[in-house]
Amino acid sequence: MNTILNVKNLSVTFDAQKVVQDVSFALKKGEYLALVGPNGAGKSTLLKTIINDNRKFVGSFSFCSDIKLGYVAQKNSDDIYFPATVKEVIKSGFKQNFFSFRLNRQEKEFFQSVVSELNLSSLLKKSFYSLSGGQKRAVLIARALCTGSDLLILDEPASGLDNIASSRLYESIRTVKNRFNTAIIMVGHDINRLCSEADLILCLEHTVKFIGKSTDFIKTPIYKELVEHLV
Known part of the structure; x- marks a missing residue:
């Protein structure tokens, strides 16, 4: 597998406090990395730095050439009226705006495959605002996938959802x-x-507490402490 993201010795400091300190990891095509840790540990800051939403950092991160990246933020304004259909929201991922919906053949085919795989076909004509919280998150993930199918960065997408959603x-x-x-x-x-x-699993508490396979993480004292802390 090809490495698509390299993070090396990345640190972020706000008001003389190091929120993220000396983080390094690599991610390969098709890998699923869970970023865990207590509240305020720097997880969202790390993500925002990687997507270039935060420029105050030292160290480095690099993507493979021509990578297509999609991002779903922690807060996506679910409570704000959004006068667009589900179809329009998902399609906008290709163009990064809501005013150009003409897709080429390849985009149309990809759109159909995303909608099908995420079981969103029945929602396409509905208003985004009318959806449940879980449906909105699924639509935003579909939109992010249309923006970038190589890497999806998801910041607490299940936050606020019930167990079923x-x-x-x-x-x-x-x-x-x-x-x-x-x-x-x-x-x-x-x-x-x-x-x-x-x-x-990458366990972050300002610094990296663990990075490795999830099957190894659950055997560590760090896992037990984190589960107890978050209960």
Whole structure:
């Protein structure tokens, strides 16, 4: 597998406090990395740095050439009125705006495959605003996938969802990974579920506490402490 993201000695400092310190890891095509840790550990800051939303850092990160990257933020304004259909929202991933919906043949085919794999066909004509929280997250993941099918970065996509909606969302993410061989970086607090879903775990508490296979992580004292802390 080809490495698509390299992070080396990355540190982020705000107000003289190191929020992220000396983080290094590599991600290969099709790998699923779960980013876990206590609240305030720097997880979202790390993601925002990688997507160039934060320029105040030292160290480096690099992507393979021509990578297509999609991102779903922790807060996606679910409560704000959004006058667009589900179809329009997903299609906008190709063009990065809501005013150009003309897709080429390849984009049309990819759009249909994404909608089919995420079981969104019945929602296409509905208003995005009318959807449930779980449906909105699935639509935003579909949009992000149309933006970038090589790597999806998801910041707590299951936050605020009930168990049923959360479970469906995890299934959608697994479907995306398996169907499109998409690499995933996902922040979440359901440690047991993430350990069962992800290939790799990066446990962050400002510095890297663990990086490696999820099957190895669950054998560590760090795993036990984190589960107890987040209960």
